[in-house]
Amino acid sequence: MRALTHCTIYTGKAILTHHAVLIDNEIIKDVVPQDLVPADVPTTDLQGHDLTAGFVDLQLYGGKTGFFVRDLSEESLTDMVETHRQDGTVAIVPTLYSTSLQRILKAIEVTKAYIASGKTGVLGLHIEGPFINFVKRGAHSAKEVRVPTQREIQQIINKSEGLLTVMTIAPEIWPEELLQLIQNSSIILSLGHTNATYQQAKSYFANGIHLATHLYNAMRPFESREPGVVTAIWDSPTANASIIVDGYHCDFATVRIAKQLMGERLLLISDATLAKIEPMRFVFEDFTANYDGQRLLNDTSLLAGSAITLLDAVRNCIQHVGIPKDEVFRMASTYPAQHIGVSDRYGKIKAGHSANLVVLDEGQKVVNQVKNGKFIA
Incomplete structure (x- = not known):
């Protein structure tokens, strides 16, 4: 001891x-x-x-060299774990952007093998898309974004059994029977890359979806006549949301407003495409990311993830948003752990x-x- x-x-x-x-x-x-x-x-x-308790990141795609959706290897996961660990992130949920069913199933297999081998630092897998709204796809592949099929969803459910799995979806594009199928599984659903109306989003939050992916980004915004997904998140007591606080995905003032409205329902993610890198150009299939030392943009000047770690988001919340330090630490550790059901191990300094x-x-x-x-x- x-x-x-x-x-x-x-x-x-x-x-x-x-x-x-x-x-x-x-x-x-x-x-x-x-x-x-x-x-x-x-x-x-x-x-x-x-x-403080180590940070828990629910959405990130790569480390310094590893990019999981491309590599689909345990070595890539190790690079992600070690890169983000340098900045205090002790547990990650590696994330796939919209891709083929084959890559999704392989990613599940590799993630399970990594965890089964006894390696630490990986909690599960976040499948972000491809079953999202085409008009809110952002930097996601136009070729891969699609309406789900029964075959795809059943295979993902079966393959992911026993693995903590998060899936970001735009439920308004899902056939009702498939939405019920995925909601009856153990997969944690997150509303994101969605063009749902305020009323639709409120209904989804009232009927079992309790998480939203990167508040403000890739979702119908607030307007006076159509309050949109953003307002539905603010206005739904059971809705929790992640947010990217890199200074580019949303203004610090909007982070402060969201925090005032949502309190403990707001949590931090890095959304890191890569992290701790020098200026570079990154290409995989039709995904492009150009890093100028501050932000990542694709070839059409859309944001293509971030290049931060959770520690950068923590600093920004303390130094630029003005959130008290103890609450920021909770946003990076306690709340993420709670929302994916690992709060018995992570997110607190507590016996056990x-x-x-x-x-x-x-x-x-x-x-x-x-x-x-x-x-x-």
């Missing part, structure tokens, strides 16, 4: 000072007042820095949770990390 001392602990519920975190192997044993740490327990002095923690300085720079109970930085 080891005690982490002399730090400000952001537990996911409270902010504690003069306390210590006790770690036993890979698990958090307890959080206790510092003067109650047993004398025979070795201690690590964190020198007054912040200690995995010891995957991040030590940050006052400017939210990573000072040190605890991976499965051991320091890695």
